[in-house]
Amino acid sequence: MISNILFLFVNFQCNTMIDRSQIPNKTIQFIPPLYIQRYNFVKDLVDQGKPKKVADLGCGDASLIETLKCHSCIELLVGVDINKNKIGPQRFKLSPCCGEYLSPRDQNLSIILYHGSAVERDSRLLGFDLITCIELIEHLNPRDLDMFPRVVFGYMSPAMIVISTPNSEFNPLFPTVTLRDSDHKFEWNRSQFQTWALGVASYFSYSVEFTGVGEPPAGAGNVGYCTQIGVFRKIGEKATESSIAGQRDEYAYEIVHVISYPSLQQKEVRKFALVNEVTRQVQCLSHCYARNLRRLQDDECDKLKDTGIVSFGPVFTELEKAKIEKSPKPYCFGNKFYVPLERLFAYPKVNRLCDDVDMMRVLIADAVKLNKDGSAVKVDLYEMDLYDQNDRWT
Numbered sequence: 311m312i313s314n315i316l317f318l319f320v321n322f323q324c325n326t327m328i329d330r331s332q333i334p335n336k337t338i339q340f341i342p343p344l345y346i347q348r349y350n351f352v353k354d355l356v357d358q359g360k361p362k363k364v365a366d367l368g369c370g371d372a373s374l375i376e377t378l379k380c381h382s383c384i385e386l387l388v389g390v391d392i393n394k395n396k397i398g399p400q401r402f403k404l405s406p407c408c409g410e411y412l413s414p415r416d417q418n419l420s421i422i423l424y425h426g427s428a429v430e431r432d433s434r435l436l437g438f439d440l441i442t443c444i445e446l447i448e449h450l451n452p453r454d455l456d457m458f459p460r461v462v463f464g465y466m467s468p469a470m471i472v473i474s475t476p477n478s479e480f481n482p483l484f485p486t487v488t489l490r491d492s493d494h495k496f497e498w499n500r501s502q503f504q505t506w507a508l509g510v511a512s513y514f515s516y517s518v519e520f521t522g523v524g525e526p527p528a529g530a531g532n533v534g535y536c537t538q539i540g541v542f543r544k545i546g547e548k549a550t551e552s553s554i555a556g557q558r559d560e561y562a563y564e565i566v567h568v569i570s571y572p573s574l575q576q577k578e579v580r581k582f583a584l585v586n587e588v589t590r591q592v593q594c595l596s597h598c599y600a601r602n603l604r605r606l607q608d609d610e611c612d613k614l615k616d617t618g619i620v621s622f623g624p625v626f627t628e629l630e631k632a633k634i635e636k637s638p639k640p641y642c643f644g645n646k647f648y649v650p651l652e653r654l655f656a657y658p659k660v661n662r663l664c665d666d667v668d669m670m671r672v673l674i675a676d677a678v679k680l681n682k683d684g685s686a687v688k689v690d691l692y693e694m695d696l697y698d699q700n701d702r703w704t
Contacts (some may be wrong), residue, residue: 319633340524340536348444348474348537349377355541356381357597361439365390367428367462368446372400375421379404379571387421387422388435390563394425401567411572412586413659414579419571426563429457431465434563437554445537448475448494455495463514463542470514471542472533475503479533481527492518495698500534507540516542574663584663584670585677588654592678592687595640630658648686 340347352374356364360383366374369389379387391397404421426432428446441462448459462471476490478497484490489497498506511518522535565689626634634657638694639651651667653659664670671684679688686697 313323321668323482331375337485338527338536344536344601345373348539349367349374350442351521351523351539352442352472353377353381355470356383356440359440359470362386363438363472364388364440364442364469365438365466366442366444367678368392368443368449370396370403372397372423374442374444375400375423376403379419379421382415382417384416385419388424388438389417389422389537389676389699390424390426390428392425392427394564395579396501397423397566401569405569406567406569407512411579412575412583414572414574414583416574418573418575419594420566421569421571422565423482423567425566427454429454429461430562431560432562433554433560435466436557441466441468442472444474445476447473448491448497451495458548459510459514463510463516467514473507473540473542474537474539475520477503477534477536477538480524480536483526483530483533498538500538503538503540508543508678511542513543517545518542534675540654575646580663581673584673587659587663588670588687589655591654591657592649592654592689596691597647597690599640599642599647604644621633623648626658627663645691647691648681649689650686652685655688 327437328692335397342346343351356378362376362384363386364384366372366378367386367390369375369391369699371391373391375387375389377418378384389397400423404423424432424434427451428443440639447455447458476494476497477500479499481490481497500520507518507520508604510516518543520538521541522538524536526533574580575584634653637653640647640653642648651670655670660670664673671680673688675684678685681688
C-alpha cells in the first residue's frame with residue numbers, strides 16, 4: 311500500500327512546476343551560511359540527545375562528520391555517499407591531531423566512511439541512535455525515493471532521523487529560474503514535504519516534528535524557512551543488540567576509510583597523556599621554585615618564604631584550589647626537587663587520567679624518576695634552574 315501511495319505522490323511532485331513570474335532581482339545572504347545553520351541544528355540535537363552512534367547518509371565531503379567528531383558522547387560516526395570521489399580525499403581532515411593524543415577523549419571514537427547508496431541495505435547501519443539525511447532526498451529519483459523510507463525507516467530503523475530538504479515556497483526569493491541544484495529531481499513546498507513525512511512516519515511507527523533553518527527576509531510573507539526539516543523519533547523501544555545480531559548480515563557498502571581516535575580506554579594512550587601531564591606539571595612547579603630561590607639569593611635572604619607552588623590562575627575553580635592546597639606540598643633536599651604524587655593527583659588534568667595515586671605510580675614509573683618509596687617525582691633542581699635561565703635568553 312505504501313508503495314502505491316509514495317509512487318503516486320512522488321510522480322506528482324516531480325512534475326510540480328514553480329511559478330517564477332514574481333522573482334525579485336536581489337540576492338539573499340544567510341548569516342551564518344545556510345549549510346552552517348543546518349549543521350548547527352544537528353549539533354544542537356546531538357547536545358540534547360547524546361547519541362553514541364551517528365550516521366550521515368549522503369555525507370558528501372564529510373563536513374558534517376567533521377563537525378560532529380568533537381562531541382564526546384559519540385563513539386561511532388559513519389558517513390555514506392554514492393560519490394566515492396567526494397569521500398576519498400577526506401581522511402586527512404577527519405584524522406586526529408597531535409593535541410588529541412595529549413588530551414585524549416574519555417571514550418573511543420571510530421569514524422567510518424562508506425561508498426554506497428542510501429537506498430541500499432547494509433547491516434552495519436543497524437542499531438544507530440541518529441541518522442541524518444541533510445539535503446539528500448531531493449537528489450533521489452522516484453524509484454529511489456520509494457525505496458528510501460523502506461531502507462532508512464524500515465530496515466535501519468534508528469532511534470532518530472533528521473531529514474532536511476529545500477522549501478520551494480522560498481525559491482521565488484532567489485534570482486534564479488531553475489531548481490537550486492542541477493541534480494535536484496524535485497523541490498517540495500511545506501505541504502508536500504509534510505504530507506510525505508507524515509505518511510512515512512505513520513507507516514513505520516515514528517513521530518515527526520517540523521521546523522527549519524534560514525529565516526526569510528522582512529516583507530517576504532509567509533514563505534517559511536529556506537530549508538525545511540523533519541525530526542523523526544521512533545515510537546517504542548530502540549532495537550536491542552540481540553535483535554540486531556539476529557538479523558542476516560548484508561554488506562552493500564564499500565569501506566573507504568576507517569579512522570580511530572585515541573581515548574583513555576586505550577592503556578598506552580592513557581599512559582602517554584598522563585606522563586606528558588605529570589612531566590609538564592613537575593617542570594612548572596620546579597621552574598617556579600627555582601625562580602623564587604634565585605630571587606631570594608639575589609636579595610640575600612636566608613630562607614624561602616613560599617613553598618614554590620605555581621599560582622593557580624583562572625583555570626581552577628575554588629573547590630579545585632582548595633583540594634590542591636590541602637595536598638602535600640613539593641619540597642627540596644639539596645639540589646633535588648620532589649613533587650608528591652598526591653599533590654599531582656590533586657590537579658584536575660592529572661586526576662582525569664588515572665583513578666588513584668597507585669594507578670598513577672604504575673603508569674609513570676618507567677618514564678619519570680621517583681624517590682625511594684615511590685611517593686614523589688624527583689628532578690634535579692640545578693638542571694631545571696639552568697634550563698630556566700637559558701630559556702630567559704631565547
